[in-house]
Amino acid sequence: MAVADDLERARAALRMINPAPYNAEAPPEALAGDITPVQLHYVRSNFAVPVHDGTLEIGGAVAHPIRLTLDDLRAMPAVERAVTLECAGNGRLEMRPLPIGEPWGDYAVSTARWRGALLHEVLEHAQPAADGVEVRFEGADHGSYHLQPVLPETNKDDLTFARSLALDHASDPEAEILIAYEMNGEPLIPDHGAPFRLIVPHWYAVASVKWLRRIDVLTEPFVGEFQTGHYMYEWPDRPHERVDLMRVRARITDPAPGATIAAGTYTVRGKAWSGTGPVTQVDLSLAGEGDWHPASLEPPKGPYQWQDWAFEWDATDIGRHSLRARATDAAGNLQPDVPPWNRLGYGNNAIEVSYVDVR
Numbered sequence: 001m002a003v004a005d006d007l008e009r010a011r012a013a014l015r016m017i018n019p020a021p022y023n024a025e026a027p028p029e030a031l032a033g034d035i036t037p038v039q040l041h042y043v044r045s046n047f048a049v050p051v052h053d054g055t056l057e058i059g060g061a062v063a064h065p066i067r068l069t070l071d072d073l074r075a076m077p078a079v080e081r082a083v084t085l086e087c088a089g090n091g092r093l094e095m096r097p098l099p100i101g102e103p104w105g106d107y108a109v110s111t112a113r114w115r116g117a118l119l120h121e122v123l124e125h126a127q128p129a130a131d132g133v134e135v136r137f138e139g140a141d142h143g144s145y146h147l148q149p150v151l152p153e154t155n156k157d158d159l160t161f162a163r164s165l166a167l168d169h170a171s172d173p174e175a176e177i178l179i180a181y182e183m184n185g186e187p188l189i190p191d192h193g194a195p196f197r198l199i200v201p202h203w204y205a206v207a208s209v210k211w212l213r214r215i216d217v218l219t220e221p222f223v224g225e226f227q228t229g230h231y232m233y234e235w236p237d238r239p240h241e242r243v244d245l246m247r248v249r250a251r252i253t254d255p256a257p258g259a260t261i262a263a264g265t266y267t268v269r270g271k272a273w274s275g276t277g278p279v280t281q282v283d284l285s286l287a288g289e290g291d292w293h294p295a296s297l298e299p300p301k302g303p304y305q306w307q308d309w310a311f312e313w314d315a316t317d318i319g320r321h322s323l324r325a326r327a328t329d330a331a332g333n334l335q336p337d338v339p340p341w342n343r344l345g346y347g348n349n350a351i352e353v354s355y356v357d358v359r
């Protein structure tokens with residue numbers, strides 16, 4: 001009963017899109033600040049919140065299999081990073097034809113301060129074998145799957161959430177992959193993966209396995225519903241690709257879409273992020289096609305978090321204006337006008353359009 005009450009309280013401020021498994025978007029105001037409060041951070045789970053026994057096993061192709069508790073992880077050197085997490089399905093509702101999958105609007109994105117032990121240090125203790133190629137991460141959550149599996153061998157009635165990363169990536173100190181046990185200075189709550197979860201900076205959040213229970217070094221690439229079935233870009237005209245780095249994206253946070261503002265100077269504000277970041281330029285358009293004006297972009301406050309931008313708008317023309325923000329990242333990626341359609345509806349980073357009335 002107490003657990004159910006806690007869950008309900010934690011969920012009260014979100015916009016639910018599915019009660020079971022619980023999936024919910026952040027409210028628009030969650031994007032105003034640098035850090036999203038825990039109660040406003042979006043939640044995406046493929047199964048119900050599981051029971052976790054509090055331990056983490058590291059095994060497979062390793063010289064020293066180990067079993068760690070939360071206290072063991074807390075005893076290791078701790079690192080804290082602000083990390084923007086975005087669901088790969090964010091923006092699916094704007095794709096045409098509408099893909100199957102959870103009907104996410106545009107608010108399955110948030111930024112929290114995650115604190116934990118470094119994955120590469122945990123792996124060093126276990127000593128991966130020389131012929132290791134990938135590392136598999138398993139969550140404690142499992143059960144019957146609410147979506148249609150892509151892989152024919154998937155058992156829809158008893159499926160476990162598991163993902164893998166290349167061993168090189170998982171063991172790279174510079175990747176700063178965390179086994180996080182704190183979010184915004186507090187112990188993780190159940191919806192966000194208590195007692196500990198993976199945080200993979202720069203990647204769509206599917207890689208950040210919650211309720212982490214097992215880590216196995218593999219000598220063959222991992223095949224699984226959440227790795228090679230779902231979370232693949234099924235392009236209509238070219239080979240399928242795995243979902244990995246977050247695509248560059250900008251969002252206007254002020255004025256709110258559909259707002260009415262008084263004629264005069266108005267500071268338009270927003271956020272921008274990219275997994276191949278940092279974002280290097282944001283342009284604003286106040287009319288249709290063409291008409292791009294550079295916004296002033298704040299330098300990143302950290303390597304993995306969204307950036308603020310602002311634009312002084314001389315909003316003197318009475319009437320309706322269509323506003324668009326468009327980001328470019330350090331790798332030269334620019335947002336497209338049209339969502340990059342794929343069958344399962346991932347990675348929509350098309351330029352968003354909102355209108356504002358000047359009175």
Ligand SMILES: Nc1nc2c(c(=O)[nH]1)N[C@H]1C(S)=C(S)[C@@H](COP(=O)(O)O)O[C@H]1N2
Pocket residue numbers: 041042043044045046047085086087088138139140141161191192193205206207208209210211212
């Ligand atoms: N164990 C487990 N980890 C998981 C998931 C899941 O269903 N089970 N969902 C993933 C997906 S698709 C996303 S978008 C993020 C969401 O993290 P959040 O709920 O903390 O925002 O968790 C990822 N980690």
Ligand SMILES: [Mo]
Pocket residue numbers: 044086087088089205206
């Ligand atoms: Mo996701």
